[in-house]
Amino acid sequence: MSDTGSSHPRMFDDDDPVLARVRELALALPEADVKVSHGRPAFFTRRVFAYYGGTERSDDDRGRHDQAIIIRADPDDEPALRQDPRFWVPAYLGPSGWLGFDVAEHSDWTEVAELLDASYRVTATPRQVRLLDER
Numbered sequence: 001m002s003d004t005g006s007s008h009p010r011m012f013d014d015d016d017p018v019l020a021r022v023r024e025l026a027l028a029l030p031e032a033d034v035k036v037s038h039g040r041p042a043f044f045t046r047r048v049f050a051y052y053g054g055t056e057r058s059d060d061d062r063g064r065h066d067q068a069i070i071i072r073a074d075p076d077d078e079p080a081l082r083q084d085p086r087f088w089v090p091a092y093l094g095p096s097g098w099l100g101f102d103v104a105e106h107s108d109w110t111e112v113a114e115l116l117d118a119s120y121r122v123t124a125t126p127r128q129v130r131l132l133d134e135r
Contacts, residue, residue, distance in 0.1 A: 008039035011066065012053055018067045018103055022052055025113045029120045030131035043116075049123040050116055054100050057091040068102045069112065071119035097122075 026032055026043040034043050041052040051070040056063045070090045073081050081087050088100045121129055
């Protein structure tokens, strides 16, 4: 995993089995890659479509979520996801439509894959979406 040279401390463990599963799902998407951004894995094509781990936006507590995905919600699904208590608003990215979702080894990996797919579609180029749809 390449580091973008940021001065942020590394906030993940490469041996984390949850990260390994998220990495497998995210990198299966067309032309996806991963880099370290702000101390966390960032999955991207031309733009980032998911981060692994983040911090919750809150007025009184900025709790860390080290085993989570931060994704861009499909605009049609975003209002419902924001009502789902399993989703949380990440610091800094929340106002731009990003949501956090905690993951664990016992997670519903089909749901995680669907969230990554939706976020990819929001951020990918039309050509990349076509590549995904042609699978």
